[in-house]
Amino acid sequence: MTRLAVLSDIHGNLPALQAVLEDANRQPVDNFIQAGDYTGGSQAPAYRRLQRGLPGWMVRGNWKGAIH
Secondary structure: OOOEEEEOOOOOOHHHHHHHHHHHHOOOOOEEEEEOOOOOOOOHHHHHHHHHOOOEEEEOOOOOOOOO
16 A cells, blocks of 8 residues: 655745654655645745655646746
């Protein structure tokens, strides 16, 4: 069975992503589904580096600055 973690609407909040990843590391998570609106804010470059390294899939959100 594949275990998925679903992330959505984090809008570049690096501390929130780090907290989610810490929790995911304690679970047997195989892949991530990033369901849009994951970038933006002053921490966007660091956030993008971290989230682009996650295994799984990304879906573009409706935010104007969304990355593909």
